[in-house]
Amino acid sequence: MDLSKNMALVVVDPLRRFTVKGAPFEVDGAESIVNGINELANHFRQNSLPVIWVSRLIRPQLSLGTRTSAKYKGMNAAFTGEWAEMDHRLEIKPEDYVIFKPRHSSFHDTDLEIILRENGVKETWLCGFTFNVCVLATAFDAVAKDFKVKFVVDLCGTLPSKFDEKTVDSASIHEYTKIISDYAVGEMIASHDAAKILAQSSSGISN
Template structure:
């Protein structure tokens, strides 16, 4: 395992034929045009010692694991994201976005890369503090992963020209919302200069400040009189 001085990980989410290919059942209009930027980000991450996670969506042939809200579209759209096929509805990734030795593959059952997956466990084992998000779609899988990452105390970066939506307006407003929630927006050109210290470890900074100020948390008292002390660690 290479040294990872940035303590970061790059996530490539749902960049597979079912979403990227124009004939795919879940096709996203701007996904294909973002492939070169995603490939470049992956190459940069590997060169920097940043572990790369390919987060994929795979559906069973009978559709028993498809989201209930997506099932009608999955049937009508040609049953996308199946591992056994290689056509426009397959889970095959574009050239340059396929795992290499040392990369990780995560299979997610829903939108967020963290929902019922081992991603958080592996990131913590790798001592990762910052996640960098790329892929599709911005309002769904990127956004839910972003919010879960922040909730789990990861510093969260979104590479704006490495993720995609169905329209430019959807892309813009969702990026703005994620920024308001605390995500750091960066483009792939800026990512070329990414290194230790580019992103502040906010959780570590908060802990350091509390220790410096010798802050003692106030207990929480429930209505029945029970006392709960917050666990800072």
Template sequence: MTDFAFNPARTALINVDLQACFIEGSPLASPDGLELVPRINRLAAICREAGILVVHTRGWMRPDGSNLGVMGELVPPFIVALYTEGAEAAELHPAVDVDDRDVVVNKPRYGAFHGTDLEMVLRNRGVDTVIVSGIATNVCCDTTAREAAQRDFRVFFLSDGTATKEMAGVPADELQRATCASLSMVFAQVLTMDEMIGKIQAAPLPVDSAAGIPATAGR
């Protein structure tokens, strides 16, 4: 089994599409969405403390439909409207903790790298490792993890830090299990939330280069 080396200073947490429409009150919402948010908030707080960049992505289509492309042929207009700029459902859910230090990325496709400046943001910060959490496991989270791996980022994918819903008659738990199995073969190291937190907490504290002491010493 893959066991990636871990350096918090070179890592980013990517919280995929924790938008209102994917968490509650819409046909896209995961039944576990509301339960997932506090777990991700806890992880994000631990990441910030460890010096890990936190990124939040949003599916974000233009109101005039000019960046829809083939997606407009695949997805019904009433669904696209839920994650179109200006829609309340497209905003990050109010229960999601967003810090001033975090980065928000608006994306026009399922993966967080396609058509965005996410890779540039990460490379400029020296990031070579990402942790993927969010919704939906088998769509935007899976696509983001695969895109990251193909760009030579090390990927940690959270089996209980992602969630999905029933699709085309296949239950959510089967989609969750199948996605994690596929990713674990060639794209990512799949961990539970607790296992990921253990890795973070076992890593050396970041050092304040000016003072020569751990940056969080004395907290």
């Protein structure tokens, strides 16, 4: 089996509201993440593997979703206009796929599963924003549909979160998400290992 045809990179919500200095939900280290995503996408293309960019689409006639609306009431501007655009530094190529999702998961009400099946994909590599919300939601749905999952963990951005009137810093949230994901969903990969893993797959060596 040619394993090089069984993998796809899915980049979840690389949006300006997370990646730009002064953005409503600015993620620490976002510039490095964006640069790393561009490099990883190039590795996939060089191996003739699909690169899929996913963006959150807010439909005017629909809500943000019950939980999102409750958490971010009065902040609709953060989900529209320039903040809803993909980061302009991303190197999206004509051969790539771009899809739009209305909810957290990249599979919900999108063509992602069709794209993966038509390309013979068995394993999804996930990165983007944010690790503990939309990336993780996508991963759970991928596993439910019998796709293997790898998280490119240093290319997943995370925000701090409030719980029980206490703020949990983004590094802790990131670590907790790694623990949960590694146990129940998929493997963790560092981006610097990408070239080696892709080379092994191209040679027909499974990880």
